[in-house]
């Protein structure tokens with residue numbers, strides 16, 4: 516893994532925080548380590564195509580997951596849903612170089628949250644474009660979902676939109 520790229524991604528994290536007007540949201544937790552990522556997507560029409568206007572994320576996870584999520588939310592901008600779905604965890608973490616074996620699931624978790632958001636949105640088509648949740652009970656922030664808002668428990672690290 517490219518440590519310089521990792522540090523850069525962490526010191527200039529992009530698109531961190533909840534997106535209240537998002538079209539879709541997806542959340543995935545890793546059974547390997549208990550970390551979680553939530554990703555919001557907003558679409559727009561461009562040249563007759565529906566593309567991702569912007570994306571944001573919250574992470575309840577390790578630095579690698581935060582870095583990949585930050586990079587991924589930039590990489591998918593301007594892409595169609597199909598183009599974004601075609602991106603693998605490897606594609607999403609490419610600027611960080613090859614992830615070490617213990618960190619591969621971090622990128623896969625971001626890919627999972629992205630897929631969940633993309634698929635949640637498609638289920639919502641025909642419903643007036645309203646917000647669609649990946650599953651019930653995800654209306655609050657990630658910390659709300661975990662009932663940990665504003666708290667740090669043990670080694671848990673919560674990244675919140677301030």
Ligand code: FES
Nearest residue numbers: 548550577580621
């Ligand atoms: Fe589990 Fe990175 S997401 S260690």
